[in-house]
Each structure stands twice: as C-alpha cells, then as structure tokens.
Amino acid sequence: MSFLNNYIYYIGAFGLIFIGLYIILVKHNLIKVIIGLSILDTGVNLFLISIG
Numbered sequence: 001m002s003f004l005n006n007y008i009y010y011i012g013a014f015g016l017i018f019i020g021l022y023i024i025l026v027k028h029n030l031i032k033v034i035i036g037l038s039i040l041d042t043g044v045n046l047f048l049i050s051i052g
Contacts, residue, residue, distance in 0.1 A: 009050035016043030
C-alpha cells in the first residue's frame with residue numbers, strides 16, 4: 001500500500017513542477033512568473049521529500 005502512496009506523491013510533485021514551468025514560460029507578467037517559481041519550488045520540495 002505504501003508503494004501506491006509514493007506514486008501519488010510523485011504524480012503530485014511532477015504536476016506542480018509542470019504547472020510551475022508552464023506559468024514561467026507562458027506568462028509575461030513578473031508577479032505571475034514569481035508565483036510560477038513558487039509553485040515549481042513547492043513541487044521540487046515535495047519530490048525531494050517523497051524520495052526520502
């Protein structure tokens with residue numbers, strides 16, 4: 001069961017990473033780019049925590 005839970009964390013982390021990258025690459029407003037960086041940072045932190 002814990003094996004399945006790790007996949008959920010990986011999917012969530014990569015989802016946040018891709019959303020953050022999308023916002024950084026598409027938006028031209030500085031505030032939105034900073035929000036994208038924050039979302040990207042949260043995804044990377046979640047991924048690093050989930051791999052242990």
